[in-house]
Amino acid sequence: MRVWQPGTHLTMERGAEVGDWSWRRTRRRLAELARLTKPYKRRTALSIFFLLLATGTGLLPPALAKFAVDDGIRKHDLTALWWIVGAFVAAGLLNWIAGYAQTYYTGWVGERMLADLRSQLFRHLQKLSLGFYERNRAGVIISRLTNDVEALDQLVTDGVTSLVQNSLTLLGTAIALFIFDWRLALATLSVIPLMSIATVLFRVRSTRAYRAVRERLGLVTATLAEDIAGMRVVQAFTREDRNIAHFREVNAHYRQANQQTVVLSGLYFPFVDFLSTLALSVVLGYGGHLYFDGRVSIGTLFAFMLYVQNFFDPVQQLSQLYNTFLSATAALDKITGVLDEEPEVLDRAGARPLEQIEGRVVFDDVHFAYGRGAEVLHGIDLDVPAGTTVALVGHTGAGKSTIAKLLARFYDPTGGGIAIDGVDLRDVTQASLRRQLGVVPQEGFLFAGTVAENIAFGRPDARPDGIVRAAQTVGAHDFILRLEDGYETQLGERGSRLSLGQRQLVAFARALLADPRILILDEATSSVDIGTEQKIERALRILLADRTAFIIAHRLSTIRDADLIVVLEHGRIVEQGSHEELLRRGGLYTSLYGDWAADWRTPT
Numbered sequence: 001m002r003v004w005q006p007g008t009h010l011t012m013e014r015g016a017e018v019g020d021w022s023w024r025r026t027r028r029r030l031a032e033l034a035r036l037t038k039p040y041k042r043r044t045a046l047s048i049f050f051l052l053l054a055t056g057t058g059l060l061p062p063a064l065a066k067f068a069v070d071d072g073i074r075k076h077d078l079t080a081l082w083w084i085v086g087a088f089v090a091a092g093l094l095n096w097i098a099g100y101a102q103t104y105y106t107g108w109v110g111e112r113m114l115a116d117l118r119s120q121l122f123r124h125l126q127k128l129s130l131g132f133y134e135r136n137r138a139g140v141i142i143s144r145l146t147n148d149v150e151a152l153d154q155l156v157t158d159g160v161t162s163l164v165q166n167s168l169t170l171l172g173t174a175i176a177l178f179i180f181d182w183r184l185a186l187a188t189l190s191v192i193p194l195m196s197i198a199t200v201l202f203r204v205r206s207t208r209a210y211r212a213v214r215e216r217l218g219l220v221t222a223t224l225a226e227d228i229a230g231m232r233v234v235q236a237f238t239r240e241d242r243n244i245a246h247f248r249e250v251n252a253h254y255r256q257a258n259q260q261t262v263v264l265s266g267l268y269f270p271f272v273d274f275l276s277t278l279a280l281s282v283v284l285g286y287g288g289h290l291y292f293d294g295r296v297s298i299g300t301l302f303a304f305m306l307y308v309q310n311f312f313d314p315v316q317q318l319s320q321l322y323n324t325f326l327s328a329t330a331a332l333d334k335i336t337g338v339l340d341e342e343p344e345v346l347d348r349a350g351a352r353p354l355e356q357i358e359g360r361v362v363f364d365d366v367h368f369a370y371g372r373g374a375e376v377l378h379g380i381d382l383d384v385p386a387g388t389t390v391a392l393v394g395h396t397g398a399g400k401s402t403i404a405k406l407l408a409r410f411y412d413p414t415g416g417g418i419a420i421d422g423v424d425l426r427d428v429t430q431a432s433l434r435r436q437l438g439v440v441p442q443e444g445f446l447f448a449g450t451v452a453e454n455i456a457f458g459r460p461d462a463r464p465d466g467i468v469r470a471a472q473t474v475g476a477h478d479f480i481l482r483l484e485d486g487y488e489t490q491l492g493e494r495g496s497r498l499s500l501g502q503r504q505l506v507a508f509a510r511a512l513l514a515d516p517r518i519l520i521l522d523e524a525t526s527s528v529d530i531g532t533e534q535k536i537e538r539a540l541r542i543l544l545a546d547r548t549a550f551i552i553a554h555r556l557s558t559i560r561d562a563d564l565i566v567v568l569e570h571g572r573i574v575e576q577g578s579h580e581e582l583l584r585r586g587g588l589y590t591s592l593y594g595d596w597a598a599d600w601r602t603p604t
Helices: 023-073 077-129 129-137 138-151 153-180 182-229 232-235 239-293 298-339 401-409 430-434 452-454 464-474 476-484 500-514 530-543 556-558 579-585 588-601
Strands: 361-368 376-384 389-394 417-422 438-439 517-520 548-552 564-569 571-577
Touching: 023 153, 023 298, 077 138, 077 153, 077 298, 129 232, 138 153, 138 182, 138 298, 153 182, 153 298, 182 232, 182 239, 182 298, 239 298, 298 464, 361 401, 376 401, 376 571, 389 401, 389 556, 389 588, 401 517, 401 548, 417 556, 438 500, 452 464, 452 500, 464 476, 464 500, 464 530, 564 579, 564 588, 571 579, 571 588, 579 588
Parallel strands: 389 548, 389 564, 438 517, 517 548
Antiparallel strands: 361 376, 361 417, 564 571
């Protein structure tokens, strides 16, 4: 099985190639996170204050140790020693209080930042056009909201703090070393070139590795979501073993990507430990030599040993943080990639609300292509008077569903235009258009919730008697009453507790309650049995009365009753007229009708 390669659509890089680790990109990423702190400026300021206080008090102990040894112990000055010990305790207490306050405020702000980011991402997803969801797997999109946002958790609640605190500790330690003895400081920091080379190599390799981890994790989530959602089909076609093998392959790619990060960390971090030991040996060797010559005090030497530990501990922390930072920034790139996606269908500046419509629909030389693909509609001209029921027929791929999507303005034509009551759809807001449209797809999508909530989905303010009346009209009332809690029965995901026909009846009741002026039925009766279809046919007579309707159907009864039948072939209208007119012409419709009639007569 060919494995889908991640990053085809959601890995949207605007800057440099993968592996580029410039400070410009780093600053941009941090700025994106910093913008999320704006609603919480006061607590962010308190977090920064306590962070600086904790860092400052953390740098004091080695310096106090120097004075304790040189001015207290060596001089046998007990008073000075006790004062220095008191300063030790005070610094420790202050560091403890500042550390707790900083952790509390950073965590408080961080968790709210992540909650805001999830909400922002969800809001943005609601605005994206249908094309985005047709191009991208649902599991990958879900991974952006879950795995990738979660990957930022450690960074915003602890990582940024650790970055600032350890960087300041490194700087403060280096300054203290040079203040106490510049010669010993230079000797101690002689290992820095080796550490810099190792860090650059680690960063370049790790950047690629952690980006691959994020992509592979998104693929694992997508595979799980797809297989679980399609479990009925999987089991029906005994695909369990193949799916297990496929998931094992996807999981192996994820494991391999993670293994790369483990190998890189296993090489780098022990090397930093070695450099720390090497620096300490320099302090002991060269510092001891200076002490024997009387050029450095024992207190200074003792402080240097503590400061060396103070120096390489932050290096270790920053190196470990780099893993977190890589994972988080790779996730942030994925998230910002989605946030950078622009809706393909936008309201024009000055677009006005669509007034109450009669329902006349005109397609004027409409052309359309999906993205950069080949054109699928070639100059569609169609004038549909208000209140007309139009059946769109043709072979698979003729363009029927595309016409329905354009009418609902899920896409805009690439050429020509569509008007309702003389108003171009691009001149009105999408929301006002869709409030007067009703769409019933081939499989009525129901949400987790009660039956009543699903019927009232298009009109949340509907009264209970209106909900019942809509269900009665489409013939759904009787089976709903037979459910354990009637209209308050909780449905499973996608309405899984109902049969296909029952779901479709609920979808019809939902469309009826919304009272649209234009109705689009996309093969809405193809998945129901004959008995249910008869109920729907009765409901359709009421539902379609005084409404303009576009029906994509293969059922003979639905097609024959249409006021106008439009026959499509390869994206063009080849015939249109009533059922009797088209049969008399003996064209493509006659051929299609013969096939449908043969299927209808075939015993089952």
